[in-house]
Amino acid sequence: MTKPREPMTFSTAIKVIADLIGIEQVRQITGVSVREARYYTESDKSPIPTIEKCFALDMAFLRASGGYAPIFESYERQIQAACSEPVACRVELLNHLATIVRECGDAWAHVLQAAQAGATPAQIYRAMVEIEEADVLFPRLLGLLKALLPGNGIRAEATGDHN
Numbered sequence: 001m002t003k004p005r006e007p008m009t010f011s012t013a014i015k016v017i018a019d020l021i022g023i024e025q026v027r028q029i030t031g032v033s034v035r036e037a038r039y040y041t042e043s044d045k046s047p048i049p050t051i052e053k054c055f056a057l058d059m060a061f062l063r064a065s066g067g068y069a070p071i072f073e074s075y076e077r078q079i080q081a082a083c084s085e086p087v088a089c090r091v092e093l094l095n096h097l098a099t100i101v102r103e104c105g106d107a108w109a110h111v112l113q114a115a116q117a118g119a120t121p122a123q124i125y126r127a128m129v130e131i132e133e134a135d136v137l138f139p140r141l142l143g144l145l146k147a148l149l150p151g152n153g154i155r156a157e158a159t160g161d162h163n
Contacts, residue, residue: 013070015041077143
């Protein structure tokens with residue numbers, strides 16, 4: 001059974017890491033049993049690794065060509081969500097969404113070129129770069145969306161309950 005995981009949590013970030021480097025590598029880095037390493041990936045379990053171990057997990061992910069540091073970005077998004085103002089958050093969300101739409105459009109245009117018969121390696125590489133540039137924008141989008149959830153300082157706006 002697939003467990004639902006909240007976005008922006010450390011357990012979600014560790015799950016992303018474990019999916020790339022393997023749970024055994026997570027276990028080795030953190031020095032815990034396989035069972036406890038799996039608990040790190042479950043939001044309904046309480047343990048989380050120390051800062052030093054989180055750093056090591058992010059570094060292992062980066063060394064495995066992960067492209068970003070999931071735990072670090074999770075922490076950063078949680079801080080940003082906690083400090084966001086509702087109106088500013090919505091404006092930032094819309095601005096970021098406009099950037100994503102533009103970058104995704106560029107990416108798809110290059111992917112279509114790369115998919116054509118006779119596409120050059122340069123065109124294929126360019127498509128890959130464009131996809132990566134668009135992909136890195138989505139974690140921030142998740143953070144901006146999470147900031148709109150009730151309990152992040154804008155309950156009345158999100159639920160319509162102004163009492």
